[in-house]
Amino acid sequence: MNDPLAWVNGSDAPEKSSLDLGFMALTDCASLVVAATQGFAQPYGLTLNLKRQSSWANLRDKLVSGELDAAHSLYGLIYAVHLGIGGVAPCPMAVLMGLNQNGQSINLSRGLQTQGVVTPEALERHVHQSRTKLTFAQTFPTGTHAMWLYYWLASQGIHPLRDVNSVVVPPPQMVAHLQAGRIEGFCVGEPWSASAVKENQGFTLATSQSIWPDHPEKVLGCTQAFVDEYPNTARVLVMAILEASRFIEQGSENRRSTAQLLSAREYLDAPLDCIEPRLLGNYDDGLGNQWQDPHALRFFAGGEVNLPYLSDGMWFMTQFRRWGLLREDPDYLGVARQVQQLALYRQAAETLGIAAGDSEMRSSQLIDGKTWDGSDPAGYARSFRLHALADDASRQALR
Amino acid sequence: MLRILLINDTARKVGRLKAALTEAGFEVIDESGLTIDLPARVETVRPDVILIDTESPGRDVMEQVVLVSRDQPRPIVMFTDEHDPNVMRQAIRAGVSAYIIEGIQAQRLQPILDVAMARFESDQALRAQLHARDQQLAERKRIELAKGLLMKMKDCNEEEAYTLMRRQAMSRQQKLIQVAEQIIAMSELLG
Numbered sequence: 001m002n003d004p005l006a007w008v009n010g011s012d013a014p015e016k017s018s019l020d021l022g023f024m025a026l027t028d029c030a031s032l033v034v035a036a037t038q039g040f041a042q043p044y045g046l047t048l049n050l051k052r053q054s055s056w057a058n059l060r061d062k063l064v065s066g067e068l069d070a071a072h073s074l075y076g077l078i079y080a081v082h083l084g085i086g087g088v089a090p091c092p093m094a095v096l097m098g099l100n101q102n103g104q105s106i107n108l109s110r111g112l113q114t115q116g117v118v119t120p121e122a123l124e125r126h127v128h129q130s131r132t133k134l135t136f137a138q139t140f141p142t143g144t145h146a147m148w149l150y151y152w153l154a155s156q157g158i159h160p161l162r163d164v165n166s167v168v169v170p171p172p173q174m175v176a177h178l179q180a181g182r183i184e185g186f187c188v189g190e191p192w193s194a195s196a197v198k199e200n201q202g203f204t205l206a207t208s209q210s211i212w213p214d215h216p217e218k219v220l221g222c223t224q225a226f227v228d229e230y231p232n233t234a235r236v237l238v239m240a241i242l243e244a245s246r247f248i249e250q251g252s253e254n255r256r257s258t259a260q261l262l263s264a265r266e267y268l269d270a271p272l273d274c275i276e277p278r279l280l281g282n283y284d285d286g287l288g289n290q291w292q293d294p295h296a297l298r299f300f301a302g303g304e305v306n307l308p309y310l311s312d313g314m315w316f317m318t319q320f321r322r323w324g325l326l327r328e329d330p331d332y333l334g335v336a337r338q339v340q341q342l343a344l345y346r347q348a349a350e351t352l353g354i355a356a357g358d359s360e361m362r363s364s365q366l367i368d369g370k371t372w373d374g375s376d377p378a379g380y381a382r383s384f385r386l387h388a389l390a391d392d393a394s395r396q397a398l399r
Numbered sequence: 400m401l402r403i404l405l406i407n408d409t410a411r412k413v414g415r416l417k418a419a420l421t422e423a424g425f426e427v428i429d430e431s432g433l434t435i436d437l438p439a440r441v442e443t444v445r446p447d448v449i450l451i452d453t454e455s456p457g458r459d460v461m462e463q464v465v466l467v468s469r470d471q472p473r474p475i476v477m478f479t480d481e482h483d484p485n486v487m488r489q490a491i492r493a494g495v496s497a498y499i500i501e502g503i504q505a506q507r508l509q510p511i512l513d514v515a516m517a518r519f520e521s522d523q524a525l526r527a528q529l530h531a532r533d534q535q536l537a538e539r540k541r542i543e544l545a546k547g548l549l550m551k552m553k554d555c556n557e558e559e560a561y562t563l564m565r566r567q568a569m570s571r572q573q574k575l576i577q578v579a580e581q582i583i584a585m586s587e588l589l590g
Contacts, residue, residue, distance in 0.1 A: 018528065034565075039575035045535065045536075047534070047535045153511070257569035261568075314518075329502075
């Protein structure tokens, strides 16, 4: 009998025709859901099976074990696994593409609002004058939300590891914990901030895009072993998700129907009115301010969102270093070159006629006025007034 | 420890085979009841491997087991006292995972069963891949068909037709294939 898969040999068809993709119930998983359900992968001979996960740790473990082929992942999580920070042995990881930018936020409780804590300055005063420490939640010790929360607090003069308590709460449980008074604030992705505002449990004090306009957020992550074993599959997977990302941004009608799809029970299982407004850039902070955000959640922007810049990956390592999660400087550039699959991404983008540029770095100015362009990562990591570079503080950060 | 269901419904004495399996460290469940109960027994015993005589009338029943337990298939291993390589080759081609000759020594059983398990697993993986490929090819054809119908109905181009179908699917929290099927059904109804 002939091997029925023999035709694959020597062609660039996918080596594996059915992939299990992990995702967390967050608005920014949209491009995966749209790609898998709206026929974007079929033309490449690929079936995408969506697997919703209950926690980031679970998603990580399944990625490493191979139970998931690829997943909607926190940028920092991929680097933490690669570097062996946290609950797993180091495993070579890969970032296939960026999935989105912007769209996370820091929220405070109505309790703090009644005490007049409705501005960053008021929060800074409250933290330094009150005898009890406030407790802030984020979603994963090495995740993006921890890094946005720490960066923002520090930019306001609040030391995130000394002046406040930092705890981890899975995104869908944030509002319940806020309501129960177990936390006073949190940093999370949508729809869970909008949902706190909608349920009148809290208000949005800062968006993540106010910390870093067009910051990197979720990526399509997998193990390096997956890329090595199934290079064609990895490439067409990127192509299918790129096309879905482009589709989501073709007009507000597509964004609206994306919101409708996401609200289904098997994806976010959340009301449409918590998903749609902020997906369309319409913000309401719960304090009476409404605005159309110029740096709202975006999935494509002509491909700008999706290029896995080395400097984006390196930034997370500088923050791990800053907050003592890394006790020594890693080989920032070397590690980023291993993890970011720039060449594979460029092949995929160019096949689709999507601009992929020649640069490996991009330059951005963050909320504290500092510029990050990837040129001196070790110096940048050491350049902050508030930090936890000492060893005793690193234990706190790991807690 | 591997659990083996030994189907014992022929005149052949399986005593020696059973002893050899036990000696090799397997848990052997001797099944000598009515073959009609076989599917239920497989369901309750949940063996890792099913061993059956090539001459067993139960082999037809096993066909049923294979169909019923399609979602949780198990490797089937044959035993025989005939040393005819052609018979074995045919059976293996037909989906049997391995062959054991009566009178085999205990220490040779382990590698044979290991190979049977490995072969079975790779067969299953291949089968699942082929199934997925067939299915998505079929879906793709249906989506293409629906797109063509919609282009005619709406007098629009290919990309517009795709966008319309996708928007419809997304707002109704459905997959593209579901909307494609609805379009095809509607067009059949309207003739």
